[in-house]
Amino acid sequence: MTADVSVAGDLRRALADGCAAVGAWAEVLDRINVFPVPDGDTGRNLVLSLAPLRDVGASDHAIAERLLLSARGNSGNIACAFVRALLDGVAGASLAARCVVGAASARKAVAVPQPGTMLTVLDALAEAARAGLAAKDVPSLLGRLSTVVRETTGQLESLRKAAVVDSGALGMLVFLDGALRGYHGLPEPGESLAATFRSLVRFDRSRAAGHEEHGFCVDAVLRVPAGGRPPDEQLARIGSEVVALREGPLWKIHLHAGDAQAARAALGEVGEVLAWSWDDLHEQMSTSPPVAAEGEVHIVTDGAASLARSAAEALGVSLLDSLVNFGGRSLPETRLDPDDVYRAMRRGVRVSTAQASTHERHMCYGRLVAQWQHVLYLCVGSVYTGNHAVATAWRASHKSGERLIVLDSGAASGRLAVVVRATAIAARSGVDIGDLTAFATAALSRAEEYIFPDRLEYLARGGRLSKAGAWFGDALGLAPVVSPFPDGARKVALLRKPEDRLTFACQQVKRAFATGSRRGYLLAEYTDNRAWVEGVLLPRLRAAAPEAELAAGPLSLTTGAHTGPGAWAVAMLPDSPAQGV
16 A cells, blocks of 8 residues: 555455455354444444445446445444545545545544544554555554454453454454455455454353343434535434434434434434434344354355344354345345335336355355354255355365365255254254264255245246246236255246145145154245235144144245245245154
């Protein structure tokens, strides 16, 4: 980052690398999040806030605008203030100079800056940048920033009590590590960063118990009239933890308020409210699952499994996301609100899916093997994505790859989810990696899933069916029943009436649970029809398999993006006659 290095050209791709690095670490950042409140959303907020950086083809100005609108949460808004300054540098200015300005912009955006946070990391970056750090010195800079992050534990009371570093500070370190290595063409960090912070992964946020937080985390975009008073003069009276970013007449406001609607009314007196969202802090904290007891093997699967992130956290399972593209956005599948996607699809918006970059997946593998002695990756079927090939190649090319066992499940969505759940529970008993892999393989041979799309037009939009075939099928009221197999999804029936689909599902459940053990696990999956699934489908399934454990959960958004709103599915895993490992 010497003073004469131009940032033109490679900066945007480097920032995308930083965004990918945050994606690889997001679950850790959520888990250790205790400041300013232990609501477990730092990783989520950073991933969603920085997501516009994935689009390396858009102009700097367009991305800066998107960052203003996408910023959410305390950490996300501060990070966006820093990154927007990097994109707004004077032509020919060095990256070092932009980092100095960016750090100052981030600090200015925070009404009451605190030591031991993301701002502390950015201050250390700016100090090094002012000294004219060269590319060869970047590794030493990242080492210095790692020390700064480790020291945050002693700088805030909540961090001292929980014995963790600040999640926002670690998030910024991860972002800078990815971005600076990408910008200067340095090697991937491998496992060094994960090894440095290995102890964090087993932190249980229940250690922050006793912290009661009521109120709302608010994000809003205001248009303030020309000549109007700057919002920051009034925000302190509306709430706390205030972060404010400005772009011409637009102000992006983040704050914590006791009453969300009162805060909206007060912000409306400052300017026109153009965008508005909030999270209930008490609900986030009270519903955050405890960290599951873990054995010797850590279980990993893809977001393509029908496993909500909260359910995965409760099981102690790591999820590796693919991306869902819609409305000009590209976001990790389990970080999205599925209702937003299904509403867009009903409006005719095209939705597609894509794999995370190879770089991001490599960082995920490196982090996981640095944090656990053995990792079992139940990968979505190789016929559906290239994840298995990428993971297998990484395993073969890294010395530590022997700790990563990659199992081609041949499955997706609910069939993959029920096997992952059973395997994660079995892993808690301390079974060794070989026996656990055999257990998962046997479970895959018994698991089944039947998916019921509501309309064929969505399959046609995604290229899974011809438009003519979809039109005739919808006109005749015909819809296929689809089941995922190792060689691809197969059409196993073609049914007309909704009642016919219910009957078919119950027949398959009765058959599966009538052989061998009558016990097992049954998962009903919904898209935007949760009330119908829970109110109509579940009782019918319970009657069909009264001894099975029954649950409802969201259909994988990867699958839902192709089957569309109104789709539902049933996945099942009967116990074997000799259940166990």
